[in-house]
Amino acid sequence: MEFPAVNHSYTHPPPQPWAGQSPRTQTMPPPSCPFPSHHYPNLNPDQQSVTPMTHTTETTAGHRPQSLSWDPSQQSYQGVLKPVPEMTNMTNQGMPQRSLSLPTSPVSNSKTESRYGLDPQILPSVVQVIKEDRIQWEGKVFVSECRSSVPPLSSTQCTLEDRGNATPRFIRCTSYSFPVEAQSAQKSHLPLGAIVCPLARPEKGECDVPVCEAGDCVKGCAHCGAFMSPAMSWQDCGQRFYCPFCHKLNEVPWQSYQPTNQGRRVDCEKKPELSLGSYEILEKQTGKAAVLLLAIDVSASAMRAGQLDHICKQISSQLQALNGPGETDRSDLRVGLMTYDSRIHLYNLSPALSRPHMMVITDCEELELPVVEGLLVPLKDCRHILERVLQEISLFNPEPDRSGSQELSVSAGLKILQDAASPGKLLIFHSSPVSEGSNQKSASGFFGSSKVKSIFQGPDSSISLAKECVSQGCSVHIFVFCHQEVGGAWPGHIPFLTGGGVICYNSLQSEMEQERFRADLSRCVNMQMAFKVQLRVFVSKEMHISGCYGSFIAGPDSCCVAMAALDWRTALAFEFTHNKSLDETRGVAIQFVLSYSSSSGENRTRIHTVILSASRHPLDTFRSSQAETLLTFYCKKSLESPLQSLREDLQTEVTEMLACFRKQSCTTSVSPGQLVLPQFLKAVPVYINSLRKSEVLLPGLRSSVHQRLQLRSLIVSMDTLSTASQFYPLILPLSVSADNANMPSLGEAVRCTVSSLDPGGLYLIYCPLALLLWVGSCVPPHTLLQLFNTNSFSYLTSGEIKLPVLENSLSIGTRALICSLQSSAAVTLQLKLVREGDSCEESLQRLLVEDKSPNGGASYADFLFHLHVNALRLVV
Structure with a gap:
């Protein structure tokens, strides 16, 4: 193996403008290199002195980490991850000089090579972490019990069994052992949070969430409103139970009394609310079923685009499939149709009429519907009428060069649902250029503006309209067939805030684009969703909810989130903060209560509860964490922050977290050149670096504002598996x-x-x-x-x-x-x-996240080098 020459004549580069952002104190020694950034000094590889850095993996066997010294001739690492070469030491800055040889990368590539000579192939590997987890768990059963251990990774195919704690399919926590003291939580810089995917689907071999009647369930806490769960502890032979969320005792009504045996009710195995972490309650009251409302752009520009005929044919095909035999039969689904340009055209689809009637609304400022009856009709009664209208839409004579905005169609669709007192999906097919409203900021002002969050903030008119959609349970989905990368408005603010989405097409001329549109439309129409969603969160009294993050409009109370609609893939993040010290014997209880209306109009309440341990040892918090869950939490939280400080804030958080772990776990036998990482957080550096240099936060030359807004909106709603796959x-x-x-x-x-x-x-x-x-x-x-x-x-x-x-x-x-x-x-x-x-x-x-990215992002090796240097500085 060849080794690079060592040159001791390295001189520190001149001060950089960002060097003053260092979090170090005045008593700390000056930095040996600038703080990490996507801009690095132009170092000459020959002017570096390097020392070997070994990789240390911390195990759960004890508090002392196990380190492995590195020998170039060593062929086997005995199952321990390969060590990492040590940082560069700048002797002219007063730090001790140590210089030994360093293995070079076998592949010579400017994007792969580290600026500091590190071999990327011997750094902690996400692929290896995933492989080891699959070896341990694939094909096995993970039992989710109260205060259970760290679960398998989301990418591992294994069966999850609920025995008192909601499975990781529904809830993943950033740590499964919370610190007892608030001061320990602050020092660790490890966020205490949970990623919840309330409607996640069970995998093959797993049980569905049990459903019970509202009258058959044991009532929960009468003081705070928390629902019954295994977290409640029984006293006085079952006559009372203790609520961990408000610390109060509740009397059990005689109608639902059952004696206890060793602290458990004798009927606990028969009632899911007593034995399972997840269950669902079917309420007695029912609402109206969800509807499907279609809005088609028939402006002059839409007619000229030549795509309207194909759009109408695909809509007709999907409606015909809904009216099919067997399990796919949804002929009772109420359907409505409207078209728009600068006006609104409504259609009375009542089967009592000999032919459909069209009503034109020209005054769209104060939108009022002339009639309500006939606008939403069961599909089985109006399928032929709908097909006839769809065939004749392309024959319309539109107003010349007068296009309507997508907000006009949303307002009209929302008005129909409000008058019908029904939730539902609003599908908009927009073919004309997306207009830019008077309140919409131009794309050119995003990067030069001092309002650093404006790139992710929608205009006030869109936010106001989205709030009305949330109240009504109106989920907006927009199909855009005249996509503009530069200029114009971005139509996605309302859809993503209402549980919908935006899908853009360059044209429908190619066969593959037509096939993609067909698949997207089918997926959108057939996806089962929950409407009029309210998610309430309960946590042990010693803690409170300090933040909630995701694709929704934040309300005044972080304990309650309202959404227009929710599908099985969408995940949200919640952050918890100490009010006072936790009780180590009781742990931490967290409960998510999802109230919603199903597509058929049933009112349901789904409850997920987890009970976590509490520990006085800071290392337990690190040992019980997972990198992919931390990544998902940072994605949802960070993308709500100001853009200018976000990348540096992410770096600072991870640096201080690693520094804290090093202080707690290392002894004097661990040299400064050893990289010390928690066992389940080895992948954190590469994940965070991938997030920092993603197009959302670090745009490239060809990145448009629309692309970044679309990417950001998709990422904040992803679950843990999708987020980890997106960034690696x-x-x-x-x-x-x-x-x-x-x-x-x-x-x-x-x-x-x-x-x-x-x-x-x-x-x-x-x-x-x-x-x-x-x-x-x-x-x-x-x-x-x-x-x-x-x-x-x-x-x-x-x-x-x-x-x-x-x-x-x-x-x-x-x-x-x-x-x-x-x-x-x-x-x-x-x-x-x-x-x-x-x-x-x-x-x-852009997908080779370990390399230097085209938009200027640092390689994984360089970023890890800087994390190690800065963490050592904080330990001093």
């Missing part, structure tokens, strides 16, 4: 052998770095918002023939493709894997082919 994509090598005997699986991923891509290989790259197939320039011709039906690399064209259907193992296995990945995504993903060396490789480079 899955890279799967495909077999290129002649027999193709070994097909790829989801467990055979490689690291997200260009050094992992062999020019003679094929790689499938997946994240929730992208699906790429990278083809190396040296792929054997027989492999190209089996997958693309061509044996020449030059015949391949980068861009969206659809793989040909070929009868060989490589083609069959690859298409099955692509189909599996597409089905797990929240949006319809089109496969994009990327040839090695093509200009479109930039879309791939």
